[in-house]
Amino acid sequence: MSSSPDPGRPSQKAIFFDLMGTCCNWLSSLLPLLQSCPPHPSMQPMESKVRQFAIEWREGFFKEVHARFERREPAEDIDLTHRRVLDSLLKERGIGLEIWDDGVRSALVRQWHLQVAWPDVIPALEKIRHEGNYFLIVLANGTTRLQLDIAQSSGIPFHMLLSSELLGLTKPDPSIYCKAMELTRLPPNKCLMVASHLYDLEAAKSVGMETIYVHRTTEDVDVKIDLDRQHKYVDWYYDGREGMDRKGFLDMAERLISR
């Protein structure tokens, strides 16, 4: 084809990202708001109890999503799930509507839409985006509005957002990963899934994606991370927990760009 034009486009690949927890620190957004809520004995001492409350809220949310998935029910608006779990946790602690009223609860549910990126995420994604060989795509449960709010409040430079609402499928249904790949017109060996939840990567690997586990302080809290056992579906591990010398996404970016 010597006489043919050559647009010189590099072969493209796609990185799919779980959003909440993996890319964003939902806890740091939630804590100040929880601490500003009306005081209650069950939330004292504030520093430890409020943190514990937030983590239980997140765990309760995951349990609900997984239970719906097991029952093959369609995904629910994340705001409704968050509100139901919140109401249930407050009831357990004896905090009634006369103490944390509807306005307080609604503001807390809305706060999940405003999240900051973990410090390693934006510099890493800017590097990858600048290099130009990967599409950076969110693939996460939740609504499109949630993803838009988080993308905007965090400022993470994704190319595109794919929600369970938009695709009509819920992770870890293998079909959602297949649908995402089909939309990019890329085969599984050109697609990576990045998550801080093992169940997500297990499903992504089942359809042939390359998988990257990024360990986060707030995620998989009750999961025993045994990468020797999980090596069949975790291709790469990066430590992105809070603390010194843990570069998470930055190490990942370096490897993806250099290979």
Add this chain to the structure above:
Amino acid sequence: MSSSPDPGRPSQKAIFFDLMGTCCNWLSSLLPLLQSCPPHPSMQPMESKVRQFAIEWREGFFKEVHARFERREPAEDIDLTHRRVLDSLLKERGIGLEIWDDGVRSALVRQWHLQVAWPDVIPALEKIRHEGNYFLIVLANGTTRLQLDIAQSSGIPFHMLLSSELLGLTKPDPSIYCKAMELTRLPPNKCLMVASHLYDLEAAKSVGMETIYVHRTTEDVDVKIDLDRQHKYVDWYYDGREGMDRKGFLDMAERLISR
């Protein structure tokens, strides 16, 4: 709610953008490649004939999309439509496969995926994005892969890409605008449609969106722009044609941010 937390989130709005022609100069990407194709008498003199050929290719594409829409047929992969129109135009000019072979034609079809932004687009969208009050969302006919390629090659900082392929609907079907608004959880009076095609804005206005027409050198070439007559569905007009003192998207951004 004096005791309630207040996340202080500004009320959000969404701007939906047509992509090709409105945000991107497809012609400047296509011309060098067309000029590098094997020479043929029907393409001489090169400067005017090649440009005319590109404009006819674009018009033929629009005719095909509109005809499919009128016949209520589902959207087709844009690469297939582009190839069919190309083959037909080359046949008219007597350029057979022995002159522009399959490789030449495939490269030309692929080239539509690589586009540069009009000069006013990136600075305007960066300003709007920085201000933080609008989601910037592509809403355009075509495939998701096409939109990903154009978003990446042009570098335009959209939050999200909605294609006719992804939504299962084609512009100007009013349902596609409704579906896009539903995904953002925003009412029509918080949503704007920006396009350089009058038919697009007429449909967006029919579902209650605010509409902005940006005039482009390469678009609506055969359409008589009579904004007095079209004022019922064009709320704002900006001149974004090539030339001095026409700031198009920049004037639009200034107005959106200041109001």
